[in-house]
Structure formats: structure tokens, C-alpha cells
Amino acid sequence: MRLLHSPLFRHIIATNTCLCHSKTPPNHICKQWRAVSTALNQHIQDLSGSEQTLLNKLYAGLIGGHRASLAESITLVETQHLRKKELAQVLLQRVLAFRREQESHNGGKPVAFRVGLSGPPGAGKSSFIEVVGKILTGRGHKVSVLAVDPSSCTTGGSLMGDKTRMTELSRDMNAFIRPSPTSGTLGGVTRTTNEAIVLCEGAGYDVILVETVGVGQSEFAVADMVDMFVLLIPPAGGDELQGIKRGIIERADLVVVTKSDGDLVVPARRIQAEYTSAMKLLRRQSRSWNPKVVRASSHSVEGISEVWDEMRSYQQVMLASGELQGRRRAQQKVWMWTLIQENVLAHFRHHPAVREALPQLEERVTRGDISPGLASDLLLKSFLSSSS
Numbered sequence: 001m002r003l004l005h006s007p008l009f010r011h012i013i014a015t016n017t018c019l020c021h022s023k024t025p026p027n028h029i030c031k032q033w034r035a036v037s038t039a040l041n042q043h044i045q046d047l048s049g050s051e052q053t054l055l056n057k058l059y060a061g062l063i064g065g066h067r068a069s070l071a072e073s074i075t076l077v078e079t080q081h082l083r084k085k086e087l088a089q090v091l092l093q094r095v096l097a098f099r100r101e102q103e104s105h106n107g108g109k110p111v112a113f114r115v116g117l118s119g120p121p122g123a124g125k126s127s128f129i130e131v132v133g134k135i136l137t138g139r140g141h142k143v144s145v146l147a148v149d150p151s152s153c154t155t156g157g158s159l160m161g162d163k164t165r166m167t168e169l170s171r172d173m174n175a176f177i178r179p180s181p182t183s184g185t186l187g188g189v190t191r192t193t194n195e196a197i198v199l200c201e202g203a204g205y206d207v208i209l210v211e212t213v214g215v216g217q218s219e220f221a222v223a224d225m226v227d228m229f230v231l232l233i234p235p236a237g238g239d240e241l242q243g244i245k246r247g248i249i250e251r252a253d254l255v256v257v258t259k260s261d262g263d264l265v266v267p268a269r270r271i272q273a274e275y276t277s278a279m280k281l282l283r284r285q286s287r288s289w290n291p292k293v294v295r296a297s298s299h300s301v302e303g304i305s306e307v308w309d310e311m312r313s314y315q316q317v318m319l320a321s322g323e324l325q326g327r328r329r330a331q332q333k334v335w336m337w338t339l340i341q342e343n344v345l346a347h348f349r350h351h352p353a354v355r356e357a358l359p360q361l362e363e364r365v366t367r368g369d370i371s372p373g374l375a376s377d378l379l380l381k382s383f384l385s386s387s388s
């Protein structure tokens, strides 16, 4: 029996079709959805009884806001196991349908606010998240903190996960902290983080903080998955700040100069002034929001509430102008293409014809016998001729 006939899959179709009908969409939208459903049906074999039980249990627990179910669901999307990956997609599809329903009750607007936080090592990110997180849970928000650790992708080590971080927040029942997956490519980690965001939102978390350290490409990956991107800069000068890439400053919707307390207030003010004038010269990213540079201290808590107020006004302005929703739509496409690139490249690399020809061609390219362009053309040719 194919998945199409399984109760769970019928539920997915029913949930989506009913949402589809509730807005009386044009015929072609329904046709497209039917095509997607058929593709999903072909993609996933029928679920066994135990798989259905597992998914039903996870879904109910997740929607009920149980942290253990959320943690287990994220583990499912992080898995490398092929079958479990398929189960994760079925679960995600259900959670997405649930979220769309919530959004339709919210006037079509996203219910959760996704904020990316980045900065050089030691900038004070975890201290900042701990303090902001506690303030937010104190005000009745449910906060989840996800991490994207670039070092886990290259060395299998960790820039962020090894030490105990955010000890108080991790004990807070209205907070959920999930460290970065410990291995995989940046694309893989990005995918699972994107999916973890969806799961956290399904579990009722209305503020999602995605933290990364300002090394490699992870900052750009995070900027592409959030509503607002915040850069945290320590009040140090010279060399320490040179590591901050111009490209990422351009992506910042807000810059927070951290540790603005005691002797560090003076350098923090100087950095604030420098960044304020530098940012005036940068290309504007939004027509409704001007990025700001503010100072805060996690130790004295001075300025922290104001930072959150800035974040909220950003959210309100961007929602009102529709830019936030537009960003999310564009991000979905970027995310899809990143996954396509990664999958296609992996398929290419593992293809028998490519694997056979590769060592010799690499050797000839490094010797300078043939150009890299010719080698790639030849590889592509052998890939295509043996794929057709």
C-alpha cells in the first residue's frame, strides 16, 4: 500500500486541501498542490504502523509544546538515516500545515520572530542571549535558541558547544536551547537549522534566536534564515575588529556594541560612533528600516531592554510594510537552491563515471597538461552521457 492510502498521508492532504479551500484558491493552485502530493507520495513509501505511531506521538507532543518531543523531532531532522529523513519530511509537512493554519488566524502574518545573532568569538553572544532570553521569558515569551557552529562542519570540533553556555536560561521552562549539530556540511547544518526553526515554531516558541560565531560563511547562512540579523561587536579596536567582514556588516539590521560597562564604556562609545558613520555609507537593505548601532551591557543589564525594543520596532515596521513576509518568501527560494546545489554536487561526485575519470583528470590539471575548464567539461560530458 502506498503512502497515499495511509491515514497519516490522507491527514496531510486533508489538512492542506482544507487550508487550500478555505481561501478558495484558483484552480491551478489546487492542481499544483495535487502534483506536489503525488510527488510526495512517490518519494515516500508507506509508513509502517510503528512509524505512524512514532510520528503521531511526536506531532501531538510537539504541538502540545512538550520539550522532549521537540528535542526528539529535531534529532529526527538531523539524522543521516535515509528512512528517518523521509519520516522527518512527513512530520515537517504536518507542522508546516499547522503553522499555516496559525498564520491564517494571525491575519496571514508570521506568528514567530526569528532573530540571527552573530559576532566574533568572545563578543559576548551567549551572555547577551542569556540576559535577553531571561527578560523575554519573564514577559511571557517562549524563547528557543539554536546554534550554527561553523567549526563542527570542518573539523568536527566546536567553537561554541564545548563549554557550558547560558546556564540560567537552559534551566528556564519557557526556553529551549539546542546546540549545533556536531558534524556535517554547512549546507547540511543550515538545512537542519531551518527545519528546527519550523519545529520550534510548531511547538509554540514565538522568539527564535539563531546564534553563530563570525567565522567562515555561517553568518551569511544565518542571515539568510532569519527575519532580523543582529551583529554583536565587542568594544575592542584595531585587529580584533578587522576580522569582521564588510559583507556581513551590510547584512546587519542592528549592531549591538557589547560590554558597555565600567572602563569599557568609553571604547564602546567610540566603536558605536565609528560604526554609525560607517553604516551610513553602506547600501540600504530595506526601504522601511534604517539599521542602528546601539550599546548594551549584559553584566549591568543596561541597554538590554532598549535593544529588545529596537528589535520589536523592526519587527513591527517590517511586518507592516510586508517586507518581512517578502524576505521569508525569498529565503525559501534561497534555501531550496542551496539544497539543490548540495544534492546535485553530491550526486555528481558519487557518479561512477565521474569517480572513474576524476583522479586522472585532477592529476593532469595539477600538472598543467589541461586547463581546469577543459577538465570540468570532460567530467560533465562523461556524467551526462552515462546518465542519459
Ligand SMILES: Nc1nc2c(ncn2[C@@H]2O[C@H](COP(=O)(O)OP(=O)(O)OP(=O)(O)O)[C@@H](O)[C@H]2O)c(=O)[nH]1
Residues within 6 Å of the ligand: 119, 120, 121, 122, 123, 124, 125, 126, 127, 128, 159, 160, 213, 258, 259, 260, 261, 264, 296, 297, 298, 299, 300
Ligand atoms: N564587562 C563585560 N564583560 C562581558 C559582558 N558580556 C560578556 N562578557 C565577558 O566576555 C567574555 C565572553 O563572553 P561570552 O558571552 O562567552 O561571549 P561569546 O561571544 O558567546 O563567546 P564564544 O562562546 O567564544 O563565541 C566572558 O568572559 C564574559 O564574562 C558584558 O556585558 N560586560
